Amino acid sequence: MIVDLRSDTVTRPTPAMLAAMTSADVGDDVYGEDPSVNALEAEAAELFGKEAAVFTPTGSMANQIGLQLLVPPGEELLCDVRSHVVNYEMGAAAALSGISTRTWAAPNGRLDVALIEPIINPPHPYSTTTRAIAVENTHNIGGGTVQPIEELRALRALADAQGLGLHLDGARIWNAHAATGVPLSEYGALFDTVSVCLSKGLGAPVGSLLITDAERAQRARVIRKRLGGGMRQAGFLAAAGRYALANNIERLAEDHARAQHLARSLEPFGICDASQVETNIVLLRLPDIAQVARAAAEQGVKISVLGPDWGRMLTHLDVDDAGIEHAVKVLGDLAG
Secondary structure (H helix, E strand, O other): OOEEOOOHHHOOOOHHHHHHHHOOOOOOHHHOOOHHHHHHHHHHHHHOOOOEEEEEOOHHHHHHHHHHHHOOOOOEEEEEOOOHHHHOOOOHHHHHHOOEEEEEOOHHHOOOHHHHHHHOOOOOOOOOOEEEEEEEOOEOOOOOEOOOHHHHHHHHHHHHHHOOEEEEEEOOHHHHHHHHOOOHHHHHHOOOEEEEEOOOOOOOOOOEEEEEOHHHHHHHHHHHHHOOOOOOOOHHHHHHHHHHHHHOOOOHHHHHHHHHHHHHHHHHHOOOOHHHOOOOEEEEEOOOHHHHHHHHHHOOEEOEEOOOOEEEEEOOOOOOHHHHHHHHHHHHHHHO
């Protein structure tokens, strides 16, 4: 048995999703003529209460387009110190868009507006002007942390008062929605640009979306083409995304329940804290985790190593109850 808990990106299309892909109606998306892409974009925009969406190959591209729409070259984005946009996108904001970034420290990645207000730079001839703030929800390295809706509302009020844009890195916003019941449209109303991923918990093989208003969406298509993201008969991929939106959002609750069971079962070994598990991510803390990961892989259990003494496990649609029990046994034996 192979139980791959390294990420929810390792999911594979189900037979039903593959059937939807192979029967997709397609055209040339660069010309705006792919009906499956157009339908996906319209459906996603409606879910978030926005005017438009732009299909992109990756979440990093969707993020970078969103940031470029909000922050001119030479000006500044604020985000937390462990956010994906500054840690795992290869310095793209600076390298591709000339965007400067500054960060605040957020324990477990949780948003605290009181930490942000003091570091905003207003327009001034001797300092870099802050133009936007990015928030990640759920927070990956924070351990699947769900951002409190009241803090997001407070952030929107602060941004409006300061004339700032807001970008949501919502790669796993579906998990936040599943965990809290907060409507996706409410999250959409609080942000100017929203990136969402279809190829993590929702199980599509490829694809993300940048969701925003109609004017920004038009500019986003230019940026996407400039970045090499203009795809042709992309409807085969869009069909997987449409299937995911229609069938795989509600089932995320199963992943959350399995993550809780995994964490509670391993907590007695002192290697994780079940009280910190809010969605589908379980953080591990143990010495020599790289050695443990190698030993676990030999027994069919794959985990991510993020540092010398910590790592990560994610539940997803390709891990069932039997897989969780196997992971518990293997990791429990190694930790014990």
